[in-house]
Amino acid sequence: MATKTVLITGGNRGIGLAFAQHYVKQGWNVIATARNVDGAEELKNLKPRKILTLDTGDEQSILSVAKALEGVAVDLLINNSGISIGGGLDVTTKEDLMRQFEVNTVGPFLLTRALLPNLRLAVAAHGQAFVAQITSRMGSIADNGSGGSYGYRASKTALNMVTQSLALDLQQEKIGCLLLHPGHVNTAIINFTGTVEADDSVAGMLGLVTPPPPAPQAPAPVYTGPKRTVLITGADNCTGVAFVQHYMREGWDVIAACPEGEMCFKVMQLAPWKIVAMDPGYKDSVDAAAEALMDVPIDLLINNARLFTKGYMHSTTPEDCIHQYEVNALGPFIVSRALLQNLRLGVRDRGMAFVANVSSRVGSISENLAGGSYGFRASMSALHMFTKTLVADFLPHKIGCVLLHSGIDDKPDGVPSSADVRPEESVAGMAQVIARTRLGEPLHLRHFGNGDAINW
Known part of the structure; x- marks a missing residue:
């Protein structure tokens, strides 16, 4: 041979x-x-x-x-x-x-x-x-x-x-x-x-294949009591709009964050408590929003902004991968860190605060049976690691993290990819999962419908 x-x-x-x-x-x-x-x-x-x-x-x-x-x-x-x-x-x-x-x-x-x-x-x-x-x-x-x-x-x-x-x-x-x-x-x-x-x-x-074994993980807090404040990124996409509407109905002070800020007519129509301009893909934009919100307690941060670009093996470009990584994985980390002081103020007033990162089971390595979508899959998988790492760093501050599979993978125009799940249904389920989670429990990627853990 x-x-x-x-x-x-x-x-x-x-x-x-x-x-x-x-x-x-x-x-x-x-x-x-x-x-x-x-x-x-x-x-x-x-x-x-x-x-x-x-x-x-x-x-x-x-x-x-x-x-x-x-x-x-x-x-x-x-x-x-x-x-x-x-x-x-x-x-x-x-x-x-x-x-x-x-x-x-x-x-x-x-x-x-x-x-x-x-x-x-x-x-x-x-x-x-x-x-x-x-x-x-x-x-x-x-x-x-x-x-x-x-x-x-x-x-x-x-x-x-x-x-x-x-x-x-x-x-x-x-x-x-x-x-x-x-x-x-x-x-x-x-x-x-x-x-x-x-x-x-x-x-x-030599000759070995050693994928890391899955281990137990979990949820984060119960929201009861007086009025609370939630900040929602990507408030202009279909899931974001549904989140804003849901928490406004629940009586929360809602801060809607989107790249166009008050110039976004879709968000303006909802009349949330505050609207801030924030593009999680750009650190300067995040820092400016954090500066505008200085001294505002935040009880719940929902990192919902996402970017999806089709990418098959032969068509995926470095630029596609990097841009999706910036928005989908790095963005939630930078936003969470920039608003850490606001979350600490929420802890001061309520005893705890939470960060909910909206992900997708497309980011599950163990469930990837179809291939393709390299940039989106990798960025969502990286988001899972960022979230898991934040859990360890935030827990001493009494800040918990929640990781959610929305059931909806937004396209760039914000239109759901599946007609089987409406944004309102997805958000109602995710909000229930958030409300049931407890501070200090292990992190899981949670299904919006029943809260079951999805193997990542």
């Missing part, structure tokens, strides 16, 4: 170098990449088949590698490159979050897509090919019990979702996808504080 070929990104150090050492010893044709080839002395000493310059956060760099490998069959692609930029609640920046998403999530997707011709050549020659994604247990929503590391966690969660979609889209072509947790490896990415050496990690990962 002809010699097989493996391509390893980030092959110049740590886990990537250990993979390269293993496959060179096994007699494979090893193609390794590094951002700085000149400094990759240990990798050069292995004498692999090729060493290529690659920055997985740069699409042009990815396309250049694909061009250099035209006609080369690749039996195994190991997407190992990744970055970790520390990020606690108060110090995480948008730039840090987006950079990690580009390198850790978008990069592996774009490289896999760019090398599909090479993987197909391997299938033609050997009957199958594989893509192995080096993820992390920190990307497990169920396993997140410590909070922090927002950008790294969310990017790995999103990578898990992208990989599930790739697995479905590529299975008919006999290209398999693996998700591998390497362990707490003693590498530079964690300042050499790990408990597992890279060689041992690689020895254990």
